[in-house]
Amino acid sequence: MSTHDPQMLKGVLGLLLLSVLLDEPGYGYAIVTRLREAGFDDLAEGTVYPALTRLEAAGLLESHLERSSSGPARKYYRTTDAGRTELAARTRSWHALVTAVDTITTRTGEPA
Amino acid sequence: MNVIDTLRIESAIQRYDFWLEMRGVAGKRRRELQQELRTNLREASADVGTTRALFGIGSPKQLAHAATETDPSRPRWSQGAMAAVLTLLVLSTWLALTSLTVLDTADAAQAGGPVSVSPFPWFGTTFTVESTAERLALSVTGMWQLVAGPTLAFLAVAQPWRLLRRKGSRG
Numbered sequence: 001m002s003t004h005d006p007q008m009l010k011g012v013l014g015l016l017l018l019s020v021l022l023d024e025p026g027y028g029y030a031i032v033t034r035l036r037e038a039g040f041d042d043l044a045e046g047t048v049y050p051a052l053t054r055l056e057a058a059g060l061l062e063s064h065l066e067r068s069s070s071g072p073a074r075k076y077y078r079t080t081d082a083g084r085t086e087l088a089a090r091t092r093s094w095h096a097l098v099t100a101v102d103t104i105t106t107r108t109g110e111p112a
Numbered sequence: 113m114n115v116i117d118t119l120r121i122e123s124a125i126q127r128y129d130f131w132l133e134m135r136g137v138a139g140k141r142r143r144e145l146q147q148e149l150r151t152n153l154r155e156a157s158a159d160v161g162t163t164r165a166l167f168g169i170g171s172p173k174q175l176a177h178a179a180t181e182t183d184p185s186r187p188r189w190s191q192g193a194m195a196a197v198l199t200l201l202v203l204s205t206w207l208a209l210t211s212l213t214v215l216d217t218a219d220a221a222q223a224g225g226p227v228s229v230s231p232f233p234w235f236g237t238t239f240t241v242e243s244t245a246e247r248l249a250l251s252v253t254g255m256w257q258l259v260a261g262p263t264l265a266f267l268a269v270a271q272p273w274r275l276l277r278r279k280g281s282r283g
Contacts, residue, residue: 028152029159032168045156046170049149050178057182068151075148 004042013051015094016040018060018079018087027066027074028052052077060086113154117162121153124172131176136186136274145179192270196262203261207234207252214239215250233257 020026020034032048055061060083065073079087113121125146132142149169156165169175210231218227218241228240236256242249 027155028148029155032156033159044170045152045165045168046175046178049152049169050175050181053145053179054182071154072147072151074151074155 004040006047009040009043010047012094013047014055014060015087015090017048017051017055017077018083018090021061021077021079022084022087025076025078027076030074031077055083059083113157113162117157120162120166121150121157124153124166124169125150127172128176131173132180133190134188135176135180136188136190137176137180138186149175187270187272187274189270192266192268192272195269196266199265200258200262203258207255207258210234211239211250211252215241215243215248218243219248 016035017031020031020038026034028049029045031052032043032045035043035048052061056063056077060080061077062080063075063077066076068074128149129142129146132145137145153162153165153169156168159165160168214229214231221243223241223243225244226240226242228238230236230238234255234257237252237254240251240253
């Protein structure tokens, strides 16, 4: 099981959510499951659900209700056009950060 | 899902709803957020069990706070109402203690006929005591503080002018 720094994860959560909801809509718990399957095993629902609400309030996600055979209607989210633009900007920032961090860490190398 | 698990989930949802209410979230929006959490908790409970599902969402208070942190400018009606009730209780107790003090003082001084006083801080409120051998009576008039105090407490805590700010930011 991999572990991630919670603060670091919080910083990129918006990027991850906009990305996973780009082509395939998803509802709260299914999104958590999707991210866990992608390697974020320690991601808590209590972090993801409010982030979805905030991204929707910011107009980066849109939602609709769909009836479920197993219980009450699910709220499905999908990335909006504004979300796509934001995703592109965040992805560029992320790659720039990774490049800069790589530059430093490859110079210092692994500790003995 | 068994009854115990349903009750545990509903208990978490009610606590979530309470803290959403404390954050000033309107009723319709609260019901939407409640319903969404209920669906997610049931899905998670069916997948990993209720204990793990509830552990995953953490504290309902923090969840409510995190879900509404981008929109903190709503009036806090419930907190305002609680502050008003608390203020009314404090002022009523204070008024009762002041009344007893005035009554005891007049009785000890054997003031006789009706005596009227307005002790600090009950400006505008008149305590009238009649203390004779046959009769000991007290009347209090003009208790405007019992209305003004809770009203001010309500306005200060609820901050209804936040509605104007929200309308302004939308327009």
